[in-house]
Amino acid sequence: MSIWEYANPKKFMQTSAWALPWVTGLAVLTLITGLVWGFFFTPDDFRMGSTVKIIYIHVPAAIMATGTWFMMLAASLIWLIRRHHVSVLAAKAAAPVGTTMTLIGLFTGAIWGQPMWGTWWAWDPRLTAFLILFLFYLGYMALWEAIEDPDTAADLTSVLCLVGSVFAIISRYAVLFWNQGLHQGSSLSMDAEEHVSDVYAWPLWVAIVGFGLLFVSLVLIRTRTEIRSRRLRALEARERMA
């Protein structure tokens, strides 16, 4: 059995129909567990007070924001190289999920930053790259809507995805490239100095898994919709020509 079998829309629809209830159920379970654990059963931080609880939504959302773009990059490359429609439809389906995650990262970051840094926003390398990534998401979705021919739209959005990957990389690794800015290093870094205490790290990992599963669930739902929508357009075109 090869992974390319799932490039067949029929096979994808069959497998995703089976997987979707399991993935969705696990997503709800892990999300609730991680967020309830983090929100209700972890202590305040001695410097940040109760705002530390924002970590359970801000960090997973930020990871998913850049992770989604990397998934879209992989799917776009598969489209450009192998011309599998399901892959580019999955990229298209993932974009609104990534946009929402980026928006959550920006909002929660600003809300958290105000009491901790004394400002809602700073033109810090990571924050700026994250904002540009958000604009790339909007541009990507607008490009899909602007082009009538689906294959041309797929080609152009895939190229845009390649270009935008630079900002996805910068937003994730900016703190390593530039030793400046307000944003601290990775909360789950291997470096013991940067790594958050285990009491926060465990529920954070559960929340990250929950956000990841929510992403998979939403992308499956939305990809199934895109496949159906593509088939609907094809049938309507066939009916018009008959």
Place this chain on the structure above:
Amino acid sequence: MVELGKYAGTVLAAYGITILLVLGLVAISLRRGARVKRALEAQERRMAKNG
């Protein structure tokens, strides 16, 4: 109930916005999914009837 102290507004706003955005995305995805599925089924039925 958890004690959030002077940052209660900050923490609750962050969670509130997140829940709102996630639920909005889920609702939009499910609604569009159901609409497209219904339209496709109707189209397939019509084409099967018309041969």
